[in-house]
Amino acid sequence: MTVSTTAVLHSEWIKVRSLRGSLGSLIAVFVATVAVTTLVFATVGQGEVEHGDDLLFGAFYALNFGQIAALAFGATAVSCEFLNGALRVSLAAVPDRTRFYAAKTAVVGGCALVVGTVTTFTTFLAGQAFMGADALGLGDPGAVRACVGGGVYLAFMALLAAGLTAVLRSAVAVLSILVPFLLIVSFVIGDMAGSAADYLPDRAGQQVLRQQVEGSLGPWSGLAVTGLWAAAAVAAGWWAVRRRDA
DSSP, X not given: OOOXXXXXXXXXXXXXXXXXXXXXXXXXXXXXXXXXXXXXXXXXXXXXXXXXXXXXXXXTTTHHHHHHHHHHHHHHHHHGGGSTTHHHXXXXXXXXXXXXXXXXXXXXXXXXXXXXXXXXHHHHHHHHTTSGGGOOOTTSTTHHHHHHHHHHHHHHHHHHHHHHHHHHOOHHHHHHHHHHIIIIIHHHHHXXXXXXXXXXXXXXXXXXXXSSOOSSOOHHHHHHHHHHXXXXXXXXXXXXXXXXXX
């Protein structure tokens, strides 16, 4: 009996919402980002206006924390398949490995996109509520684009982690690589590599959050570069799932 694509997608959604690690990481994307934004803007508020080079980009400062949660979500959503023989059970139910993997990545990307978009709009509005007369609004240039693009960016980061987890079969290994890379290595490389650093996944994607272009990539072209990183990771994960034993 052939399992329908809708049924496979539904089963993957059930996995996400029933596994504490995956669901907790997904919720943390919203909670961590909004909480840090509220704390920072309530403490600093209008004092940042005098020092901020790009006020729109500064409005999404807390997305640096949200993206870590997005990576954790993508990694844990896939790594659960490699624990206690779970992948064998999943493939027994869905023998078509391509359909199984496509459904999993679609659910991961879709969940991250929805939660990420809600997060970016909420973060923007919550932070600007403390800015008084200096507040930006959704009608300001680039604001809606940054909110929508920020949600897409978080989805790409979740897919980047998901694809690499399918290759390495370990959320711990993937997060041990990606988190230090984003928090430390990216800045070190950026200082040394010049314009080449603009094509790193985090730096490229975060161009969509800026009101003023900085570097060699524009808002959407930068986001597209991050999308290519995510696509490459997902493709590598697909190859690993198809070729390796369960």
